[in-house]
Amino acid sequence: MTGPTAAPARPRRLSMASPRRAVAALASNVVLLVIAACFLVPLAWLFLASVDTAPSQQTRVPTDFTLEHYAAVLTPERTLLPLWNSTVLSAGSAIVTVIVAVLAAYPISRYNSRFNTPYLSAILFGTCLPITAIMVPVYSLFVRLGMLDNLAAVTFFLAATSLPMAIWMTKNFMDSVPVSLEEAAWVDGASAMRALRLIVLPLMRPGLAVVFIFVFIQAWGNFFVPFILLLSPSKQPASVSVFSFFGQYGTVAYGELAAYSLIYSLPVVVLYVIVSKGIGGSFAMQGAIKG
Amino acid sequence: MAGPVIWSVTISFTNTALTGRNAKDPSWVGFENYTRLLQDPGFPVSVWLTVVFVVASAVIGQNVLGLVIALLLGRVGRATHAIVTTIVVGAWVLPEIVAAFAAYAYFADDGTLNQLLAGIGIDGANWLYEFPMLAVILANVWRGTAFSMMVYEAALNDVPPEITEAAVIDGAGGLKRLIWVTIPMIRGSIATNLMLITLQTLAVFTLIWVMTKGGPGISSTTLPILAYQEAFKFQEIGYGSAIAVVMILIGAVFSVLYLRTLRPGRDA
Numbered sequence: 422m423t424g425p426t427a428a429p430a431r432p433r434r435l436s437m438a439s440p441r442r443a444v445a446a447l448a449s450n451v452v453l454l455v456i457a458a459c460f461l462v463p464l465a466w467l468f469l470a471s472v473d474t475a476p477s478q479q480t481r482v483p484t485d486f487t488l489e490h491y492a493a494v495l496t497p498e499r500t501l502l503p504l505w506n507s508t509v510l511s512a513g514s515a516i517v518t519v520i521v522a523v524l525a526a527y528p529i530s531r532y533n534s535r536f537n538t539p540y541l542s543a544i545l546f547g548t549c550l551p552i553t554a555i556m557v558p559v560y561s562l563f564v565r566l567g568m569l570d571n572l573a574a575v576t577f578f579l580a581a582t583s584l585p586m587a588i589w590m591t592k593n594f595m596d597s598v599p600v601s602l603e604e605a606a607w608v609d610g611a612s613a614m615r616a617l618r619l620i621v622l623p624l625m626r627p628g629l630a631v632v633f634i635f636v637f638i639q640a641w642g643n644f645f646v647p648f649i650l651l652l653s654p655s656k657q658p659a660s661v662s663v664f665s666f667f668g669q670y671g672t673v674a675y676g677e678l679a680a681y682s683l684i685y686s687l688p689v690v691v692l693y694v695i696v697s698k699g700i701g702g703s704f705a706m707q708g709a710i711k712g
Numbered sequence: 713m714a715g716p717v718i719w720s721v722t723i724s725f726t727n728t729a730l731t732g733r734n735a736k737d738p739s740w741v742g743f744e745n746y747t748r749l750l751q752d753p754g755f756p757v758s759v760w761l762t763v764v765f766v767v768a769s770a771v772i773g774q775n776v777l778g779l780v781i782a783l784l785l786g787r788v789g790r791a792t793h794a795i796v797t798t799i800v801v802g803a804w805v806l807p808e809i810v811a812a813f814a815a816y817a818y819f820a821d822d823g824t825l826n827q828l829l830a831g832i833g834i835d836g837a838n839w840l841y842e843f844p845m846l847a848v849i850l851a852n853v854w855r856g857t858a859f860s861m862m863v864y865e866a867a868l869n870d871v872p873p874e875i876t877e878a879a880v881i882d883g884a885g886g887l888k889r890l891i892w893v894t895i896p897m898i899r900g901s902i903a904t905n906l907m908l909i910t911l912q913t914l915a916v917f918t919l920i921w922v923m924t925k926g927g928p929g930i931s932s933t934t935l936p937i938l939a940y941q942e943a944f945k946f947q948e949i950g951y952g953s954a955i956a957v958v959m960i961l962i963g964a965v966f967s968v969l970y971l972r973t974l975r976p977g978r979d980a
Binding site for chain 2: 445446449450452453454456457459460461462463464466467470477479480551552553554555556557558560561638641642643644645649660663664675678679682683685686689690693
C-alpha cells in the first residue's frame with residue numbers, strides 16, 4: 422500500500438525510491454500498527470464487555486453473546502432522561518455559544534484595531550485555562566446566586582467556557598468570507614448587523630455548523646462541570662449518571678457500564694465523523710498566531 | 713474569562729466555607745490560606761505529582777508519541793493511515809468519563825494489562841495501587857496523543873517538500889533531517905501544541921478520579937484532585953481557591969517557558 426498512489430494531500434518524495442526506502446516504509450507500517458494495537462485494546466474492552474454474558478475487567482471474546490446489558494440500561498430513568506438532559510445542556514450551550522461567538526467575531530474579523538492581537542491572545546489563553554482551576558470559585562458563585570442545581574445556569578456556564586475557542590474558530594471561518602460582498606450591501610444602505618445577517622452568515626453556514634457541533638461535543642462529554650453544579654439525579658446528564666453503574670454498593674456492573682458508555686458515546690462519535698474535516702482545518706489554524 | 717481568575721484570587725484571600733459562620737460572612741484572611749498550604753505536608757507532594765504528571769504524560773508522552781506517529785504516517789499507505797488515525801482518534805473522541813472507565817478496566821488488578829502480561833509469562837502488578845502514577849500517566853498518553861498527532865500532521869503537511877528534498881540531496885540522514893530541518897520548520901506548532909496539552913493535562917480530573925480517586929493515600933493526588941477534596945469534601949472554598957491559583961500559576965510558568973524557548977522567528 423505504499424507508493425505514489427496514496428493520499429494526494431500528503432506529498433511524498435517520489436524520486437527517492439530505493440530498496441532502503443521500501444524497508445523504511447515497511448518498518449513504518451509495522452511500528453504504526455503496533456502502536457494502533459496498543460491503543461485499540463482498552464477500546465475493544467468496551468465493545469466486548471457490553472455483549473458478554475459474564476463481563477469482567479478482562480478483554481476477551483465472549484463465549485456467550487448477549488444484548489441483555491443494552492436491554493437492561495435502556496429504560497426511561499436510566500438512559501432516556503440523562504440523555505435528554507445531556508441534549509438540553511449541549512444543544513442549549515451550543516446555540517448560545519454560536520450566537521455570542523458570531524457577534525464577537527464579526528468586529529474582530531472586519532475591523533482592524535490595535536486591540537485585536539492582544540484580544541486574540543487573551544482568547545487563546547482563555548481557551549486553555551484549566552477548568553478545574555476555576556471550578557471552585559464558580560461553585561461558590563453559584564451558591565451565592567442560588568443557581569446550584571439549575572440546568573439553565575449550567576447551560577450558560579458551559580457556553581461561557583467554550584466561548585473562547587468558538588470565537589477563535591468563528592473568526593477564522595468569517596475571515597474567509599470576502600469583505601467586498603458586504604461593501605456592496607453597505608453602499609446600498611444596509612447596516613453592519615443587516616449585512617452580517619443577510620450576507621455573511623448564509624455564506625459561512627458550514628463553518629457555523631462546525632462550531633455548533635464542536636461545542637456540542639465538548640458539552641456532551643463534560644463530566645466535571647455538571648458533576649459539581651447539578652445535584653439532583655433527575656437533572657444530571659449522561660456523563661454523570663453513567664457513574665452510578667460504577668462502584669455503587671461496591672460492585673461494578675461491567676456489562677451495563679460498557680453498554681451504557683457506548684450508547685452515550687454514539688452521538689459524539691457520529692457528530693465527530695460529520696465534522697472531522699472542518700475540525701482538521703481548525704487544527705492547522707492554531708499555528709496562525711505567531712510571536 | 714478574566715472574571716473567574718480575579719474571583720479565584722480574591723476568594724483565596726478569604727476564609728470562605730460552604731457551611732457554618734464563614735459561609736454567610738467570610739472575612740479577609742490575607743495570606744493565611746497560602747501559609748497553611750505551605751505547611752500542609754500533602755501540598756508539596758501534590759505539586760510534585762502534578763509536575764510529574766504533566767511532564768511525563770503531556771510533554772514527553774503525548775507530544776513525542778504524537779510527533780512520531782505523525783512522522784510515520786507520512787511514509788505509509790492509505791490503509792495503514794486510516795486504521796491508525798481512526799483508532800488513535802477513537803480514544804480521544806470518546807467522552808472523558810468513558811475513556812476513564814476503559815482505562816480503569818485496563819489497569820485493574822484482574823484487568824486486561826495483567827491478562828496480556830500473563831499471556832507472555834510475566835506476573836503483572838496491581839497497577840492502580842502499586843504504581844498509580846504510572847497507570848494514570850499511561851492512560852493520559854493513550855487518551856491525549858491523538859490531539860498532538862493531528863496538530864503535527866497538519867504542521868508537517870505545511871512543510872514544503874522541496875526543503876526536505878534539498879536536505880536529502882545535501883546528504884542529511886533521517887535523524888539529522890528531522891532535527892535540523894523538520895523540527896525547526898514546525899517549531900511554532902510545537903510551542904502551541906505544548907502549551908495546549910500542558911494546560912489540558914494540568915486540568916485533568918476525571919481520568920485520575922475515576923481510576924484512583926487520588927489514592928492510595930495521596931499517592932496520585934494531583935492539584936485538581938486536591939482542590940476538589942478541599943473545596944467540596946471538606947467544604948473550604950477559600951483554601952481550595954488558593955490551590956486553584958497555584959494551578960493557574962504553574963500553567964503560566966509552563967506557557968512562558970514554551971513561548972520563550974520556541975518562539976518562532978520572523979522567518980518562520
